[in-house]
Amino acid sequence: MQASEIAQMIQAGLPGADVKVKGDDGVHFEAVVVAEAFRGKSMLEQHRMVYATLGGNVENAAIHALALKTRVPQTA
Numbered sequence: 001m002q003a004s005e006i007a008q009m010i011q012a013g014l015p016g017a018d019v020k021v022k023g024d025d026g027v028h029f030e031a032v033v034v035a036e037a038f039r040g041k042s043m044l045e046q047h048r049m050v051y052a053t054l055g056g057n058v059e060n061a062a063i064h065a066l067a068l069k070t071r072v073p074q075t076a
Contacts (some may be wrong), residue, residue: 013053
């Protein structure tokens, strides 16, 4: 799996999210996801929301490891 595929899955599941995914070996990835949908949610809830967008790709080892950072957009 490629980083761009993961980014697309997250963006499809969290419309309007700003998603950046890095990973060169095809199984270990780092993602930063900034989404309004996270507002008022705990970090655990935010991470669960992201994992839900990936379906079974984590459980079936298409994604072996995902280092995840989630944030709410800053308002001016």
